[in-house]
Amino acid sequence: KAGVTQTPRYLIKTRGQQVTLSCSPISGHRSVSWYQQTPGQGLQFLFEYFSETQRNKGNFPGRFSGRQFSNSRSEMNVSTLELGDSALYLCASSWHNVNTEAFFGQGTRLTVV
Amino acid sequence: SQELEQSPQSLIVQEGKNLTINCTSSKTLYGLYWYKQKYGEGLIFLMMLQKGGEEKSHEKITAKLDEKKQQSSLHITASQPSHAGIYLCGAVHHQFARAGGTSYGKLTFGQGTILTVHP
Numbered sequence: 001k002a003g004v005t006q007t008p009r010y011l012i013k014t015r016g017q018q019v020t021l022s023c024s025p026i027s028g029h030r031s032v033s034w035y036q037q038t039p040g041q042g043l044q045f046l047f048e049y050f051s052e053t054q055r056n057k058g059n060f061p062g063r064f065s066g067r068q069f070s071n072s073r074s075e076m077n078v079s080t081l082e083l084g085d086s087a088l089y090l091c092a093s094s095w096h097n098v099n100t101e102a103f104f105g106q107g108t109r110l111t112v113v
Numbered sequence: 114s115q116e117l118e119q120s121p122q123s124l125i126v127q128e129g130k131n132l133t134i135n136c137t138s139s140k141t142l143y144g145l146y147w148y149k150q151k152y153g154e155g156l157i158f159l160m161m162l163q164k165g166g167e168e169k170s171h172e173k174i175t176a177k178l179d180e181k182k183q184q185s186s187l188h189i190t191a192s193q194p195s196h197a198g199i200y201l202c203g204a205v206h207h208q209f210a211r212a213g214g215t216s217y218g219k220l221t222f223g224q225g226t227i228l229t230v231h232p
Contacts, residue, residue, distance in 0.1 A: 004155075033219070043201065043222040056219055090155060092220075102146065102220070104156035 004093045004105035012111045018079040021108045025072050025093030032074040037088040081112045117204050119223035131190050134226045136202035138183040144205035145185045149198045192230045199225045
């Protein structure tokens with residue numbers, strides 16, 4: 001069974017640009033969560049999608065958005081990039097999410113210059 | 114203050130030694146996940162604990178959940194260099210309930226414990 005796949009693995013963007021990251025969950029998993037990891041703040045929850053619906057959202061500005069497709073693949077978008085958005089973005093996949101095993105992808109390393 | 118505190122922040126041990134990492138929550142725990150991470154990479158799922166007193170083991174790693182203390186411990190027996198990495202605990206702080214509940218998807222993570230194992 002294939003694991004959680006995140007693409008691309010690395011990205012370099014310029015301040016002010018926008019970026020889209022992709023996450024393909026484990027087959028059969030319907031819940032996808034996104035996290036931002038930085039040295040200063042650690043792992044912080046961005047949002048969660050289940051069956052194409054956003055069920056939960058963390059405390060991030062509106063520049064961070066996401067969506068989920070009917071095949072459970074998810075994308076997150078960050079508009080008007082700031083230097084502080086440089087981070088490792090991780091997605092987690094689970095069958096239902098509530099107290100079920102959650103598996104993470106390898107992450108996308110975003111560098112904003 | 115942190116909702117989830119891990120201790121110690123870093124740990125250096127000699128190969129073959131046992132070690133314990135603790136994770137203490139300031140809020141009620143409805144689930145506790147343990148992950149391992151190599152720097153800059155994704156998180157590797159280790160174990161999920163749900164019930165007070167629950168204990169799970171995988172190879173040389175054992176995790177326990179003490180519901181009364183709102184605490185979990187991760188114990189590694191006879192450590193090996195392959196155990197080196199960053200260990201993270203993630204908590205479910207909200208009880209799953211009716212639609213509109215805020216528990217979905219959100220794990221609150223500790224700051225991590227950096228483990229170094231010297232051969």
